[in-house]
Amino acid sequence: MxxxxxxxxxxxxxxxxxxxxxxxxxxxxxxxxxxxxxxxxxxxxxxxxxxxxxxxxxxxxxxxxxxxxxxxxxxxxxxxxxxxxxxxxxxxxxxxxxxxxxxxxxxxxxxxxxxxxxxxSKQHPFERAKNTGKSVAVVGAGPAGLACAHRASMLGHDVTVYEAKEKSGGLNEYGLAAYKMVDDFAQNETDFIMDLGGIKVIHNQRLGDNLNLENLQNNYDAIFIGVGLSSTWSLDLDNEDTEGVLDAVDFIESIRQTKDKSQVEVGNDVIVIGAGNTAIDAAVQAKRLGAENVTLVYRRGEEQMSATSWEVNLARTNGVSIKLWSAPKCIIADEHVAQMEFVKTKTKEGKLVETNFTYTLEADMVLKAIGQKLELDDLNGIDVERGKIVVDENYQSSIEGVFAGGDAIDCGEDLTVQAVEDGKQAAHAINSFLGGDS
Amino acid sequence: MDIRSKPSLKCNVAGIESINPFWLASAPPTDKYINVVRAFEAGWGGVVWKTLGEDPAVVNVSSRYGVHKNRGNIVGINNIELISDRPLQTNLDEIIRVRKEWPDRVIIGSMMAVIEERAWKELAVKIAETGVQGIELNLGCPHGMCERGMGSAIGQVPEMVEKVTRWVKEVVDIPVFTKLTPNITNILWSAEAAQKGGCDAVALINTVNSITSVDLDLMAPTPTVGDQGTHGGYCGAAVKPIALNMVAEITRNHDTKDLNISAIGGIETWKDAAEFIALGAVGLQVCTAAMLYGFRIVDDMIAGLTGWMEEKGYQTIEDFRGKAVGNTVDWNNLDMNFDTKALIDQDSCIECGRCHIACEDTSHQAITFDVADNGKRIFTVIDDECVGCNLCQIVCPVPECIDMVPVDNGLEYMNWTNNPLNPMNN
Known part of the structure; x- marks a missing residue:
């Protein structure tokens, strides 16, 4: 009991x-x-x-x-x-x-x-335009991909979505804190979007793996790439592959994919490295899973944190302690992570520098939330700059007929709402490209 | 040291002394002993007992009230209830009892009968014998009773208003209040008829004929009785402007200006009360506000009116009664050369744009909308285009952000009667 x-x-x-x-x-x-x-x-x-x-x-x-x-x-x-x-x-x-x-x-x-x-409402609120006979391939069933698919289908094109994971939704399904998306909302919303018709989703299809951009170009009239940022940055420290050191996105995904949250493993002394909303989501959820001590460590000050102040306050009110101006120095581990050492930092002439002062925190779980990046190997031939796909004002990449949006392009903040806007606008651009009215 | 005593709310309505001007109008809140006692305990100065008729008593239907809301707030309700549905003697006995228990409070007996001299006279005498301080003639009820030749069926015919008033005056020696219906073309015709009939006061307004809403599922007007509805009497805050005007029509009319007026219509606060008194009312009757919030609202009516009078230096109600009557004039007497312009305080403006779109779409295109380099939305009045209509000030959500400022255009006072454009002046 x-x-x-x-x-x-x-x-x-x-x-x-x-x-x-x-x-x-x-x-x-x-x-x-x-x-x-x-x-x-x-x-x-x-x-x-x-x-x-x-x-x-x-x-x-x-x-x-x-x-x-x-x-x-x-x-x-x-x-x-x-x-x-x-x-x-x-x-x-x-x-x-x-x-x-x-x-x-x-x-x-x-x-x-x-x-x-x-x-x-029993009926989907939108109708498809007369079929254009054109086909569009969408890579990635996240917010950008699904928004693009929905709008492209509304405009009369037949859409096939290729998704690397088992379920649609992207970060909505795998990456957001569970208490923001209760009652399986991501799947309900995906179903709602699919109710428009004209959209087919094929899961477990990964670019560079069992999916090939060139084949898509041959088989579809236009392509939209909304693959998001599927790999993560590493700390470049020894022992980073030790048991107990995880990517925060994987930790969040395991929470989202486990119905009974009490079955999710969490440490007692958890360190979260990073300062974005992912770091906050990981830290707060670790605390809510029952971790005794959760410490969020960031190498700069609170003003530089990319998480909103509302999110930072959420972390504080959930008992997360936040340590600023501290850079990871080393992971102390046996078979399992045991401690982490940090060096205090400061800014000198505008640059971040390390000081001589170090300290150590107990840790049986370390969650890395220092950013995600585009999987470059999958995008043979597409121009990429500063880790993002280059697109013109019509969301078209360096390859004609291949469009992109969402976190994979450099378009303001990496937010769900921005990804939806990218997908929607790209669908209109694709429609123009295919000869329709924009 | 200020040696003035607290202002007094005592008043005299048609010869009846009252501890304050706040009476409850003839309606469900004054239906029986328990309600009236509760009202007196709460501090009301008087009540007009719910209208009595001859036996057999009427039968009321279920449901009875409809509501008119705006943004969740009640702006008015209507009702399809008839007069008292209890035996006459029950009511008379209870009136006697309350009169004895509450000697310093006023009870007016409201009555209604068919258009027969005998009926009015017999009923009036029976009510007067209970010891009520006055009798009110219900000539205004706009639903149900009028279909039986009573209520507004009488009140809408000036000759009948006069006749009924005279009948009652002939048999009782206490003040008679003739209650007027607003469902007429000109309130003066009814007021003058009541005056000719010898009334001691007029009470107005009774409820306004209305359908508050249509139930779009039942396809019937509300309140619904089964799957049907009927028109009813509208009351509450929404009817106050109608009542204020009708009171003013009577107080600024030469022949009726000295009539005692017991004002009724949407009085919810001390401010509403002060406005009716400023237009010449000697007493006030309240109903809807009490029905919506309970009798306790009289506390603030008393405290608020007293406080305001103290601030203004008015010792008695008579000190400010009728003070707004002289400034209530016909349109023809307004100064056509008076000029006022809107002025927007940029510091308190929250940039909602309501003034701009109201003026741009529906008025005089007198408020410009610009965006500054720092993103601030700036709304500015073009004085040459502004006609001083008040609309921007009305829609502005920030108190005192938009001020209407009179401008000196150097022109002398001129109204329509002495305007050269008036064909009558040629």
Missing amino acids: AQDSCNNTINNNFDDLHKPLNLQQAIAESGRCLYCYDAPCIQACPTSIDIPTFIHQIRSENTIGAANTILTQNIMGGTCARVCPTEVLCEEACVLNTSIDQPIEIGLLQRHAVDHLMKN
């Missing part, structure tokens, strides 16, 4: 981080929206969702209409409502975000509308 209740506690730790609004709360919150003209929140949204209109529609009890307004611009409005760093996007731009008021809870309202549609 005691064990059961402990397991329940762990699973409860992975409940919805932000509880959804009920109808009464949604109506009340929508009533606060000023319905701004040419609203700043629209401009702050990478997918340009007409936020004042959809909130007005919630207020008028046209919730399905509100969802349609959102999904017209962003077919993954459901995921974005859950994971967007709204505090640095729409909600930061909200005119009520002043010292005497609070911004509208745009993310929660968006979730309210999209969830309502996905739950209650």
